[in-house]
Amino acid sequence: MAIAEVPRFVRADGPDKVTGSGRYAADINLTGQLVAKFRYAGVSHARITKLDTSAASAMPGVFAVLTAADVPDVIYSPVVPDRRLFAKDVVRFEGELVAAVAAVDAATAQAAVDAIVVEYEDLPIVDDLEAAMADGSPLVHQDWESYAVTGDTVQRPNVASFSSIEKGDVDTAMASADHVVTSRYVADGCHALPIEPRAVVAQWEGEKVTIWTSTQVPFDARAGVCETLQMPASKVRVIVPHLGGGFGGKCGFHFEAHVAALAKAARRPVKLVFSRQEEMVAPDRRREGMIVDITSGVKADGTLVARTGWIAIDNGAYTADAAFFPQLAAMHVAGPYAMEAVKVEASLVYTNHQPSGSVRAPTAPQACWALESHTDELAAVVGMDPVEFRRANIVDEGVEGAAGQVYGEIGLRRCLDAAVGASAYGDDLPDDEAVGVAISWWPSFPGPSGAYIKIDSDGSGMIITGAQECGTGSVMTLRMLAAKELGMEPEDFQLVYQDTSAAPYDTGATGSQTLLNNGRAVVEGAREVAAQLRDLAADQLEAAPDDIVLASGKAHVSGSPDKAVSIVELAGIAAEGEMLIGKGSGTPPEYPSVSAMCVGDQGLAGWAGPQFACHAVHVRLDRETGVVRVLDVSAAHDSGTIINPVAAHGQVEGGIMMGVGQALTEGTQYGDDAKQRNTGLLEYKLQTAADAPTIRTEFIEIPDPNAGPYGAKGLAEAPNVPTAAAIANGVAKLVGTPVRQLPMTAERVWMTSEGMSS
Amino acid sequence: MTTSYELDVNGVTYPVTADQGKNLLSVIRENVGLTGTKEGCDDCECGACMVLLDGQPVNSCSYLAVQAQGRQVTTIEGVMEGPEMHALQRNLLEAGGVQCGFCTPGMIMSAKALLERDEHPELDAVRIGLSGNLCRCTGYAKILAAVEATAVELNT
Ligand code: FES
Numbered sequence A: 001m002a003i004a005e006v007p008r009f010v011r012a013d014g015p016d017k018v019t020g021s022g023r024y025a026a027d028i029n030l031t032g033q034l035v036a037k038f039r040y041a042g043v044s045h046a047r048i049t050k051l052d053t054s055a056a057s058a059m060p061g062v063f064a065v066l067t068a069a070d071v072p073d074v075i076y077s078p079v080v081p082d083r084r085l086f087a088k089d090v091v092r093f094e095g096e097l098v099a100a101v102a103a104v105d106a107a108t109a110q111a112a113v114d115a116i117v118v119e120y121e122d123l124p125i126v127d128d129l130e131a132a133m134a135d136g137s138p139l140v141h142q143d144w145e146s147y148a149v150t151g152d153t154v155q156r157p158n159v160a161s162f163s164s165i166e167k168g169d170v171d172t173a174m175a176s177a178d179h180v181v182t183s184r185y186v187a188d189g190c191h192a193l194p195i196e197p198r199a200v201v202a203q204w205e206g207e208k209v210t211i212w213t214s215t216q217v218p219f220d221a222r223a224g225v226c227e228t229l230q231m232p233a234s235k236v237r238v239i240v241p242h243l244g245g246g247f248g249g250k251c252g253f254h255f256e257a258h259v260a261a262l263a264k265a266a267r268r269p270v271k272l273v274f275s276r277q278e279e280m281v282a283p284d285r286r287r288e289g290m291i292v293d294i295t296s297g298v299k300a301d302g303t304l305v306a307r308t309g310w311i312a313i314d315n316g317a318y319t320a321d322a323a324f325f326p327q328l329a330a331m332h333v334a335g336p337y338a339m340e341a342v343k344v345e346a347s348l349v350y351t352n353h354q355p356s357g358s359v360r361a362p363t364a365p366q367a368c369w370a371l372e373s374h375t376d377e378l379a380a381v382v383g384m385d386p387v388e389f390r391r392a393n394i395v396d397e398g399v400e401g402a403a404g405q406v407y408g409e410i411g412l413r414r415c416l417d418a419a420v421g422a423s424a425y426g427d428d429l430p431d432d433e434a435v436g437v438a439i440s441w442w443p444s445f446p447g448p449s450g451a452y453i454k455i456d457s458d459g460s461g462m463i464i465t466g467a468q469e470c471g472t473g474s475v476m477t478l479r480m481l482a483a484k485e486l487g488m489e490p491e492d493f494q495l496v497y498q499d500t501s502a503a504p505y506d507t508g509a510t511g512s513q514t515l516l517n518n519g520r521a522v523v524e525g526a527r528e529v530a531a532q533l534r535d536l537a538a539d540q541l542e543a544a545p546d547d548i549v550l551a552s553g554k555a556h557v558s559g560s561p562d563k564a565v566s567i568v569e570l571a572g573i574a575a576e577g578e579m580l581i582g583k584g585s586g587t588p589p590e591y592p593s594v595s596a597m598c599v600g601d602q603g604l605a606g607w608a609g610p611q612f613a614c615h616a617v618h619v620r621l622d623r624e625t626g627v628v629r630v631l632d633v634s635a636a637h638d639s640g641t642i643i644n645p646v647a648a649h650g651q652v653e654g655g656i657m658m659g660v661g662q663a664l665t666e667g668t669q670y671g672d673d674a675k676q677r678n679t680g681l682l683e684y685k686l687q688t689a690a691d692a693p694t695i696r697t698e699f700i701e702i703p704d705p706n707a708g709p710y711g712a713k714g715l716a717e718a719p720n721v722p723t724a725a726a727i728a729n730g731v732a733k734l735v736g737t738p739v740r741q742l743p744m745t746a747e748r749v750w751m752t753s754e755g756m757s758s
Numbered sequence B: 001m002t003t004s005y006e007l008d009v010n011g012v013t014y015p016v017t018a019d020q021g022k023n024l025l026s027v028i029r030e031n032v033g034l035t036g037t038k039e040g041c042d043d044c045e046c047g048a049c050m051v052l053l054d055g056q057p058v059n060s061c062s063y064l065a066v067q068a069q070g071r072q073v074t075t076i077e078g079v080m081e082g083p084e085m086h087a088l089q090r091n092l093l094e095a096g097g098v099q100c101g102f103c104t105p106g107m108i109m110s111a112k113a114l115l116e117r118d119e120h121p122e123l124d125a126v127r128i129g130l131s132g133n134l135c136r137c138t139g140y141a142k143i144l145a146a147v148e149a150t151a152v153e154l155n156t
């Protein structure tokens, strides 16, 4: 709002991207470069009885072959360190790395990979969440108790992280209900699936390594290299060329250390480019499958009084960044509803599947789908319209939420009104069409972040930031913030970004946090430069610095627009003496406290800058085939102030489309061997332009004082949360009962409508 | 087996020496040296590798380069009109139809071919014309809007 006077979308990287001149990691080639290929386990759980690389190493054109024996024996990952760069003794999922090769070309590298001899002794496969949690189950990690977990993390056999949220006396409250409804919902895992498969190029100069990589989190990637190869941060530089999308799939530290280690051993630059299949099997960033059991008690008048929940989340073989998933899933099964008492327990369960990790709003779309489907069941049992039922029970200003956070002014009720109002909800529709409604929430993630701002001698600005652009436009939007502070135009600023050796720290393109945190840093840095400009202008114009206004590329005396000096001129003066350089970081917003009891607390029960949304989705069902088509989506979002409307609409539209895919077609399928069956785009179907629904978006702009610049909250993940749930509620109306599995494939919808369990 | 031949890419003739089984995408990226054309799947499913062959859109990952001899290959680098952007490029930027940009070159090639065979496509024709190009970022809405705006602009 404060900044919406600049409605244009200022996409500095746009021309590179539409002309093909923009370079992505796979487009980088260095003199003398070798090709990297990995040897994957290929089996889901086994002990390595023989590993012989001698034939591979002896092949002409092979410069390096690495296994666990060739790198430091480091067990890594944040919070729950449980994996190594290469498997040692045991492999725990099909995509685990056993060895890596660097060779002159791809064919030679592949031949060497194939020449590596690995023999296994099978271990029992763990792939059923409930069986894995039962006493006496085979363990995925035999020595789990020896791992150096941090914080309040609670673990059990085959459970990497357990959390609960408990508020009030749930038994008493449940006993006071007139109706008690219990539901089970089961979601398959799915993939982030950025269209760019990742690439990594590493080059050593002396003791220093430079790594070009497609990561969303360059500083995390650097930290991973430092930890696993035991190097100081000062010797590792991570540069991200243009990044071809991420959606969480390129968060965390993945293969940068493997390629750096190969390059060191080979004494040559080494390049890794993933195939689509590798992209779908090897990274520890699959969206997690989940079982959700929910029981809720309601009064006859529709008042929600109590809820219990039990959640099992498929962690896969290693924990990656997923230790916080149980607490976030528990928050989403509790949901943005007010009630006396809650008890939700969630476990992150080890299996021999590909590891799960943060994909766009981790845990939320599945948990929201379960909760919101259940909510429509609750409304039905008390004979209320589902929208009215929500109006009667949602959190609002001054109301205490499930975990005991009391909210300030929030836009959930207005989101519900706006989305439903813009849809065909309540209209007479053909009997194969319906509108389903779901509400959702999602936190913002405050964190440290930094930026430098400078103005060069010619008056051009530069933002040097640790922030990472993954496509959302959030880094591009930083130019609008700097321009506003300095009375300049966004186009007056160049960006230097995605280089850990050039800029201060930022968390990266993760948690929808760029504008929230780096926006704060840029505003603060620009204010330092603004103060320097005011001092200079005050000298020139013989006025007090406080009376200088920066606007339209000039510094003028307040009330006298003619008494002015251009910023270009001031920049020229500054270049001869004290230069125009600012730095910003600022204090992150605080996490609010909560009254709920949280076992296994990961710090995510109290949300700063909570975001709210409602989607109303108009669907059509082909009863003969079970095929669901999404006709249109009405979305309303409270993500605080919207700084860049074009980019914000783009986030909502993209998030919704990802949600449509998750709802209808996207799910990992596993065989009895715990290996994925659909690892290509032919078998794993994304939505296309032909499937694209019409999307109407309204932003409910309530500036949040405990969030980002101008009261902006996060945005990029929230639109992905309620879409599948809203589609499910539309489909349930047409089928007469919920489809209790995600994705709601044509087969599952058809079987449910025929009364068969799918 | 290695073979030598000539390839016309964006109006320039390039001598190519490559394995005869090498696909057009790899020849464009590695031998010709133009990296605007992207690989998203190598499986004929994503459209990131889309180029035009005598004006027809083709997934270059699934096309033998030797078969493109004697034909005109157009890549994203050949879309600019001198120093000016093509209306599709400009409209994609103005509509906000570019996010990560990885699908963008292929999307532009498909859209260009579509507008060349149908000057006034209905929205559904645009949807179908672009259905071979996956975009994970945008939800397609702003891309469709940009193509429609381009059709209007080029034909008024
Ligand atoms: S790379 Fe050719 S269609 Fe995907």
Ligand code: FES
Pocket (backbone or CB within 6 Å): A195, A244, A245, A471, B097, B098, B099, B100, B101, B102, B103, B104, B134, B135, B136, B137, B138
């Ligand atoms: S803009 Fe990222 S895939 Fe289309």
